[in-house]
Amino acid sequence: MKFHYTASQPDGKIIEGETETSDYEGVLRYLAGSGLRPVSVKALKGVEVGGAKFFGQSISISDKIFLTRYLSLMLKAGTDLFKAINILISDLDKPTLKALLIEIRANLEKGNQFFVVFARYPKYFSDVFVNLVKAGEASGSLTDILNNLSVSLGKEQELRNKIKAALIYPVILMGMSFLILILLTTFAIPKIANVFLSAGVKPPFFSQIVFSTGLFLNANSAVVFPLMIISVLGVWYFLAKTYVGKKFLYVFGTKVPVVKNVIKQYALQRFAMTFSSLLKAGLPIMNALEITADAVGSFELRESLIRISREGIAKGTTIGDAFRKEASFPQVVTNLIAVSEKAGHIEEILKTLAEFYESEVDIAVKNMVAFIEPVLLLLIGVMIGGIALAVIVPIYQLVGGI
Numbered sequence: 001m002k003f004h005y006t007a008s009q010p011d012g013k014i015i016e017g018e019t020e021t022s023d024y025e026g027v028l029r030y031l032a033g034s035g036l037r038p039v040s041v042k043a044l045k046g047v048e049v050g051g052a053k054f055f056g057q058s059i060s061i062s063d064k065i066f067l068t069r070y071l072s073l074m075l076k077a078g079t080d081l082f083k084a085i086n087i088l089i090s091d092l093d094k095p096t097l098k099a100l101l102i103e104i105r106a107n108l109e110k111g112n113q114f115f116v117v118f119a120r121y122p123k124y125f126s127d128v129f130v131n132l133v134k135a136g137e138a139s140g141s142l143t144d145i146l147n148n149l150s151v152s153l154g155k156e157q158e159l160r161n162k163i164k165a166a167l168i169y170p171v172i173l174m175g176m177s178f179l180i181l182i183l184l185t186t187f188a189i190p191k192i193a194n195v196f197l198s199a200g201v202k203p204p205f206f207s208q209i210v211f212s213t214g215l216f217l218n219a220n221s222a223v224v225f226p227l228m229i230i231s232v233l234g235v236w237y238f239l240a241k242t243y244v245g246k247k248f249l250y251v252f253g254t255k256v257p258v259v260k261n262v263i264k265q266y267a268l269q270r271f272a273m274t275f276s277s278l279l280k281a282g283l284p285i286m287n288a289l290e291i292t293a294d295a296v297g298s299f300e301l302r303e304s305l306i307r308i309s310r311e312g313i314a315k316g317t318t319i320g321d322a323f324r325k326e327a328s329f330p331q332v333v334t335n336l337i338a339v340s341e342k343a344g345h346i347e348e349i350l351k352t353l354a355e356f357y358e359s360e361v362d363i364a365v366k367n368m369v370a371f372i373e374p375v376l377l378l379l380i381g382v383m384i385g386g387i388a389l390a391v392i393v394p395i396y397q398l399v400g401g402i
Contacts, residue, residue: 003027004106006099007036014098037095059124061160063097065153072146081142082108113137127291128274135281145281152273159269159361163262166365170372177380184387186221189214196394203394210390250299258368265364267298268333269357271305276350286313304328319346 002020005027009015019030027041067088074084085105092098104117115134118125129149136145193211196203203211217224238245253259274295278288286309293305304326312322320338323329333353340349 003041005031005038005041006095006102007031007038008095009037010035014095014102016102059096059100059121061153061157063094064125064129065150065157067097068146068153069150072143072150075143075146081114114142126295128278128295131283131287131291132277132281135278135283139282141281148277148280152277155273155358159266159358162362163266163365166369170369170376173373173376173380177376177383181383181387182217184384185210185214186217189387189391190218192391201394201397203390203397206386207390207394210387247299254300258364258371262361262364262368263298265357265360267296267301268330269354269361270296270298271301272333272350272354272357276347276354279350280347285309285319289313300328 002018004016004018006014006016015036019027021027021030028038031038070088071081071084074087075081079087082105085101085108089098089101089105092101100117100121104114107117108114113134114137115130118133119130132145132149133142136142189211193215196211239249240246250263253263271292274292275288278291279285283291289305289309293302293309296302296305308319308322308326312325313319318338319341320334323334323337326334336349336353337346340346
């Protein structure tokens with residue numbers, strides 16, 4: 001099988017080439033033997049869609065913002081797409097993004113459309129991104145579409161950063177508290193427990209549980225700690241990487257009022273922003289609804305949007321009436337959609353809704369953090385206080401027995 005590769009030399013220079021071998025591993029061995037670091041490898045024959053592989057860095061949201069904004073500015077200045085890509089290739093330092101642009105250039109040289117390469121990498125480029133680029137290319141409005149994409153991606157990044165920044169302190173607080181609790185139970189408690197055991201004092205039942213736990217962890221730390229780390233990583237992978245785990249986390253989140261509010265507001269913001277962008281790009285209403293359904297990040301809204309498309313719009317129901325049948329959307333949203341549909345400016349109303357819910361997400365996150373912090377402090381206080389009592393009560397017994 002023949003493969004096309006992009007690799008970096010020891011001095012950082014990016015080169016391209018082709019080689020013939022049986023599989024990807026053969027290409028990697030060939031590159032390693034030539035002193036080259038692989039950036040991307042793509043099979044030229046018999047390859048499935050998305051067959052190219054990137055190595056090392058991924059394509060981040062910042063990379064996508066840079067790419068769309070730069071190309072938009074170049075096209076607006078009158079530079080053709082092919083030349084703009086060549087300029088980017090010569091200016092860029094990041095190997096992965098450079099490899100992507102080299103592949104796009106090769107694709108354009110073969111007469112293929114611009115969006116095709118993005119569609120090969122669903123891990124990095126969503127259906128929304130691909131379909132917007134496709135629509136912009138077909139309608140001749142690629143400059144505006146790329147500019148709108150850079151703006152919407154920028155807002156998405158800003159919103160994510162706000163959520164992450166708000167959650168940093170509670171996460172650090174919880175992690176440090178857990179670490180202190182483990183250290184106390186594993187190393188301090190066993191020493192205290194041995195003092196009481198050697199003195200022949202029988203501590204209260206609760207103290208016995210704490211001391212036994214500490215002695216067990218101390219005696220089996222070589223086995224327990226690796227198991228704990230593996231368990232934490234396993235739970236993280238299940239919740240973050242699997243469909244069942246994500247759904248479980250979503251359902252659990254919707255049961256906690258302050259978390260539920262954040263999830264709902266964020267999903268509505270994603271819905272309004274995505275649906276508005278797709279409609280503005282000229283996508284058919286049903287296609288726009290189906291693509292938006294996969295982008296909202298809410299299982300409830302996803303199912304509602306699919307029903308609106310397949311059981312409402314497909315059967316001749318107006319957009320407003322189809323939305324009004326779905327209880328998962330707030331009444332203010334469904335009413336605004338119905339009114340704007342009749343007025344013929346639904347995209348503008350959806351864009352305004354997206355901006356409104358962006359501020360609502362910010363408020364909801366602040367409220368969530370304001371609730372979580374004291375709850376965490378209370379739980380930490382109870383745990384530390386419980387351990388302290390487990391130690392203090394036997395001390396009083398020991399002193400009283402002297």
